[in-house]
Amino acid sequence: MKHYNMLLGHLGLDKSMNSMEKASFEIALKGKKLIAERTYEFIFEKPQEFHFNAGQHVRMTLLNPPETDSKGNSRFLTLANTPKDKDLIVAMRMTDSAFKRVLGKMQIGEKVLIQILLHSPHGSFVIHDDPSIPAVFLIGGIGIVPAYSMIKDAIERKLPHKIFLFYSNRRPEDAPYLDELQNLAKQNPKFTLIATMTQMEKSKKSWQGETGFIDQVMLKKYLGDLKSPIYYTAGLSEMVNAMKALLKEIGINEESIHSEDFSNFKMSMMNMTDNSKRIKNYFLFGGIGLMIILGVIVHSSLAVLLFNAFSLKNLSYFTIGIILVIIIFKILVIFKFKHHLGFKHGEEK
Numbered sequence: 593m594k595h596y597n598m599l600l601g602h603l604g605l606d607k608s609m610n611s612m613e614k615a616s617f618e619i620a621l622k623g624k625k626l627i628a629e630r631t632y633e634f635i636f637e638k639p640q641e642f643h644f645n646a647g648q649h650v651r652m653t654l655l656n657p658p659e660t661d662s663k664g665n666s667r668f669l670t671l672a673n674t675p676k677d678k679d680l681i682v683a684m685r686m687t688d689s690a691f692k693r694v695l696g697k698m699q700i701g702e703k704v705l706i707q708i709l710l711h712s713p714h715g716s717f718v719i720h721d722d723p724s725i726p727a728v729f730l731i732g733g734i735g736i737v738p739a740y741s742m743i744k745d746a747i748e749r750k751l752p753h754k755i756f757l758f759y760s761n762r763r764p765e766d767a768p769y770l771d772e773l774q775n776l777a778k779q780n781p782k783f784t785l786i787a788t789m790t791q792m793e794k795s796k797k798s799w800q801g802e803t804g805f806i807d808q809v810m811l812k813k814y815l816g817d818l819k820s821p822i823y824y825t826a827g828l829s830e831m832v833n834a835m836k837a838l839l840k841e842i843g844i845n846e847e848s849i850h851s852e853d854f855s856n857f858k859m860s861m862m863n864m865t866d867n868s869k870r871i872k873n874y875f876l877f878g879g880i881g882l883m884i885i886l887g888v889i890v891h892s893s894l895a896v897l898l899f900n901a902f903s904l905k906n907l908s909y910f911t912i913g914i915i916l917v918i919i920i921f922k923i924l925v926i927f928k929f930k931h932h933l934g935f936k937h938g939e940e941k
């Protein structure tokens with residue numbers, strides 16, 4: 593079911609100006625698939641009205657979960673498939689968080705809520721326009737999700753860009769979509785996959801490809817000119833920060849580095865502020881404002897009625913009234929509304 597924020601219009605807010613506007617959908621689970629060790633794909637039905645760009649993320653919220661923990665019922669997850677696909681797919685490393693335990697046990701047909709920004713920020717994690725500039729992805733582990741979606745999309749749309757994917761994992765067993773990427777690279781001469789393993793001694797599989805961390809030597813070997821490409825890096829902070837540091841060392845301009853940090857949940861939280869919550873806040877604070885004005889009017893009228901004259905005494909009653917209302921308001925904001933509105937700093941609800 594789509595809960596489109598019609599109230600925005602009624603409130604006279606310009607939707608086109610609100611780049612943080614988002615759409616919400618309840619979607620049913622269709623299937624699950626193991627794509628690497630401890631890593632699953634969750635396949636959901638795609639509502640007809642749902643549109644997204646390759647590499648875009650959604651905020652997924654569990655509906656009435658049987659358990660929860662302090663980290664809440666929502667996570668930001670990138671869509672692993674392309675806009676052309678008939679389903680919606682997310683992929684994640686399974687951990688012991690309540691969110692992932694509940695998702696892991698979810699039955700086919702059960703629903704989750706997803707929210708997506710209607711105007712995805714262009715120019716951030718979207719492949720650049722100029723096809724003469726190669727796109728180079730520097731990815732580790734689960735950070736492959738946006739890269740996989742973007743690379744498949746570029747191939748589907750027959751984009752002329754040269755694409756290089758440096759893909760680092762400890763072992764082939766840990767590498768989501770490795771087979772699929774190897775097949776894509778075989779079939780598409782414009783796409784080069786450089787997969788590298790950093791802990792092959794712990795693997796049961798054989799490996800003919802690169803080993804060791806992505807470094808300047810490895811980049812030079814496949815790219816030649818390191819200065820001309822536009823670089824994309826995504827995943828956990830450790831990987832994203834390491835790749836940014838490497839690119840800085842090489843002397844790449846910041847404008848040529850696009851990154852998506854999966855651990856940077858505070859920033860994403862700010863970017864996905866719920867419109868309905870915002871509208872609720874407008875009403876609440878509007879209501880509180882009205883209550884204050886009303887309180888002051890009633891109090892001063894009573895003072896005037898009681899003493900029937902304008903005196904210094906009444907003025908002090910009036911001032912005390914204002915101070916009292918302000919104190920009550922402050923107490924309400926600090927203790928009650930803070931909790932009610934979910935203003936816990938940095939928390940993803």
Ligand SMILES: Cc1cc2nc3c(=O)[nH]c(=O)nc-3n(C[C@H](O)[C@H](O)[C@H](O)COP(=O)(O)OP(=O)(O)OC[C@H]3O[C@@H](n4cnc5c(N)ncnc54)[C@H](O)[C@@H]3O)c2cc1C
Nearest residue numbers: 649663667668669670683684685687689737854857860940
């Ligand atoms: C834009 C974006 C895209 C992402 N895409 C993917 C993806 O495709 N696949 C994927 O696996 N992961 C993705 N992530 C990361 C994902 O949201 C989870 O953080 C991650 O999967 C770990 O979740 P967990 O439940 O296993 O870990 P946990 O450590 O149990 O939970 C991590 C979550 O807890 C919350 N949290 C952390 N610290 C605190 C705190 N001190 N107080 C309150 N809450 C806290 C945060 O919301 C964080 O998302 C993405 C993140 C972002 C920002």
